[in-house]
Amino acid sequence: xxxxxxxxxxxxxxxxxxxxxxxxxxxxxxxxxxxxxxxxxxxxxxxxxxxxxxxxxxxxxxxxxxxxxxxxxxxxxxxxxxxxxxxxxxxxxxxxxxxxxxxxxxxxxxxxxxxxxxxxxxxxxxxxxxxxxxxx
Numbered sequence: 372x373x374x375x376x377x378x379x380x381x382x383x384x385x386x387x388x389x390x391x392x393x394x395x396x397x398x399x400x401x402x403x404x405x406x407x408x409x410x411x412x413x414x415x416x417x418x419x420x421x422x423x424x425x426x427x428x429x430x431x432x433x434x435x436x437x438x439x440x441x442x443x444x445x446x447x448x449x450x451x452x453x454x455x456x457x458x459x460x461x462x463x464x465x466x467x468x469x470x471x472x473x474x475x476x477x478x479x480x481x482x483x484x485x486x487x488x489x490x491x492x493x494x495x496x497x498x499x500x501x502x503x504x505x506x507x
Contacts, residue, residue, distance in 0.1 A: 381500045383425035387432050387448040391439075391462075420473070422448065427494035429460065429479040438462055438476055446478065450496045458489040 422432040430446070438444075440462050447457045464477040480490055 378426035378428035378494075379497055379501060380424050380426040381497050383423065383430070384421045385448055385450070387420075387422045387430070387446060389432075389447070390445045392443040392445060423475070425493065426497060427480070427490050429463070429477060431475060431477050433468070433473045434476050435473050437474055438465060440465055444478060450493065454492060454496065456489050456492060458486045459483070 420433045420435065422430055424431050430448075442462050444460050444462060445457070446460055447455070449455045459481040460478040461481065462476060463479045466475045468475055480486060480493075482490065
């Protein structure tokens, strides 16, 4: 059966920082929103939680706190030592992990022009990781 995913997904175990953007449930934050976001509530760190997988379409991560679906978020994470990504998205699904005290959170990246270069960087990183696995 052929995968129905739009974007190639890789396993990705890096720390991620996020902020749920209050009052922007129907849309995603833009670069213009960033100063307001940072002033009103600094990006909160996840502590020991890590991301699970990544694609140019979105990211899945574990979180101790319940985050409501359809909320706008601002994300910050490192792809590697040289590339840090900060971009907007929205929570598209939340599931409680069975027999655990955390949730899996699915974020869809905002594919607006403001995020285009950032998503391109993520897509390049994913392609590099896939190519590296194929060489082994």
